[in-house]
Amino acid sequence: MAEQRVIRELKAFVDERDWAQFHSPENLAKSISIEAAELLECFQWGPDPSAERVTEELADVLTYCLLLAEKLDVDADQIVLNKLEQTRRKYPADQSRGRSTKYDQL
Amino acid sequence: MAEQRVIRELKAFVDERDWAQFHSPENLAKSISIEAAELLECFQWGPDPSAERVTEELADVLTYCLLLAEKLDVDADQIVLNKLEQTRRKYPADQSRGRSTKYDQL
Amino acid sequence: MAEQRVIRELKAFVDERDWAQFHSPENLAKSISIEAAELLECFQWGPDPSAERVTEELADVLTYCLLLAEKLDVDADQIVLNKLEQTRRKYPADQSRGRSTKYDQL
Amino acid sequence: MAEQRVIRELKAFVDERDWAQFHSPENLAKSISIEAAELLECFQWGPDPSAERVTEELADVLTYCLLLAEKLDVDADQIVLNKLEQTRRKYPADQSRGRSTKYDQL
Numbered sequence: 001m002a003e004q005r006v007i008r009e010l011k012a013f014v015d016e017r018d019w020a021q022f023h024s025p026e027n028l029a030k031s032i033s034i035e036a037a038e039l040l041e042c043f044q045w046g047p048d049p050s051a052e053r054v055t056e057e058l059a060d061v062l063t064y065c066l067l068l069a070e071k072l073d074v075d076a077d078q079i080v081l082n083k084l085e086q087t088r089r090k091y092p093a094d095q096s097r098g099r100s101t102k103y104d105q106l
Numbered sequence: 107m108a109e110q111r112v113i114r115e116l117k118a119f120v121d122e123r124d125w126a127q128f129h130s131p132e133n134l135a136k137s138i139s140i141e142a143a144e145l146l147e148c149f150q151w152g153p154d155p156s157a158e159r160v161t162e163e164l165a166d167v168l169t170y171c172l173l174l175a176e177k178l179d180v181d182a183d184q185i186v187l188n189k190l191e192q193t194r195r196k197y198p199a200d201q202s203r204g205r206s207t208k209y210d211q212l
Numbered sequence: 213m214a215e216q217r218v219i220r221e222l223k224a225f226v227d228e229r230d231w232a233q234f235h236s237p238e239n240l241a242k243s244i245s246i247e248a249a250e251l252l253e254c255f256q257w258g259p260d261p262s263a264e265r266v267t268e269e270l271a272d273v274l275t276y277c278l279l280l281a282e283k284l285d286v287d288a289d290q291i292v293l294n295k296l297e298q299t300r301r302k303y304p305a306d307q308s309r310g311r312s313t314k315y316d317q318l
Numbered sequence: 319m320a321e322q323r324v325i326r327e328l329k330a331f332v333d334e335r336d337w338a339q340f341h342s343p344e345n346l347a348k349s350i351s352i353e354a355a356e357l358l359e360c361f362q363w364g365p366d367p368s369a370e371r372v373t374e375e376l377a378d379v380l381t382y383c384l385l386l387a388e389k390l391d392v393d394a395d396q397i398v399l400n401k402l403e404q405t406r407r408k409y410p411a412d413q414s415r416g417r418s419t420k421y422d423q424l
Contacts, residue, residue: 003109006183009190017197018204022257025160026149029142030256032167033351036135036142037249043132044242045234045418054131055180058171059189061138062182065168074161076168077112083165084115091123098124100363128363136362139245143355150348151312151340206257215321218395221402229409230416237372238361241354244379248347248354255344266343267392270383271401273350274394277380286373288380289324295377296327303335310336 007070028068035060134174141166240280247272346386353378
């Protein structure tokens with residue numbers, strides 16, 4: 001499985017602090033939204049934030065995503081690949097090439 | 107590097123549709139927030155959504171996170187591990203065990 | 213029009229600081245998401261935040277909403293009433309009473 | 319009080335459907351984030367959405383904000399004015415004129 005070392009280290013970090021009690025799927029979903037907004041804040045007034053700051057905020061979003069994947073007992077890479085397969089069908093390359101239109105308006 | 111197959115497949119998917127033009131770091135950050143809210147919507151009125159739906163929405167958030175990591179030329183697992191190291195220092199295990207208090211209120 | 217005093221004071225505040233230049237509809241939309249997440253953060257690990265903190269974060273969301281309404285030249289109260297009229301039709305009282313189901317699953 | 323008619327109509331709408339049971343402060347905070355992201359989605363791939371669509375999504379955010387204000391028993395306009403007073407002090411006009419820098423970096 002991918003990112004096994006990361007998941008192991010995250011779980012150890014959480015267990016050392018007895019924080020698993022706070023990590024319901026709902027709390028993790030709220031946390032992902034909260035961190036996603038801190039990432040968005042890098043771009044609040046214009047498009048040129050420091051790469052370092054963006055990277056740090058992205059790491060926070062990913063951290064909570066991996067904790068939620070672990071909680072749901074799914075593999076993060078595998079669910080992305082599964083979803084990609086679905087999305088291929090909704091956005092056939094020949095119809096959607098170069099267009100950002102949402103699939104139900106193609 | 108972790109998730110190499112996933113990144114390769116995502117890039118191929120994006121290139122086939124000529125969508126890289128839409129994937130500025132800012133647009134990807136907006137997308138992460140948008141998908142994070144769709145994940146949160148699973149829990150909008152209560153805590154028991156179908157695991158299938160939560161998994162699918164989580165996959166969407168992860169997809170945009172991986173695209174942004176690729177755009178910034180960083181490894182998703184590595185930046186999570188780097189951030190974890192920082193967080194260990196802000197949340198010493200002995201002071202934060204069992205407490206959800208934000209670190210500047212410890 | 214409702215909230216005329218509030219809009220006037222917000223505009224004066226923005227003009228004194230020459231900040232209107234940053235207030236594109238897109239930047240205001242990003243700001244609303246960012247502040248909404250700070251409000252959500254009051255509830256990140258559990259349901260009992262201080263009313264004072266929630267009120268302050270709600271004020272931030274409302275502030276950016278009013279700035280966007282002003283930018284779009286619409287009246288905040290009127291657009292809420294207009295949308296309510298639409299929603300009455302999507303959620304007929306007799307079919308949706310006591311149910312939180314999204315309207316297309318009624 | 320401002321927006322009394324709007325609050326009255328929103329309360330009537332909610333009561334007719336027996337939906338107050340779902341409107342805990344936390345669920346309302348989640349709803350505000352969810353709707354804020356739908357507003358942001360108007361700008362996901364570029365800056366020129368239809369004003370009609372933006373107005374409708376803004377109305378949804380405002381609706382939940384007013385429901386939360388009502389739940390907290392505060393006046394939406396008053397809390398914005400109170401917060402503005404605080405913000406005047408953090409962003410003195412002479413120091414912040416024309417600059418979007420966050421106040422602790424002024």
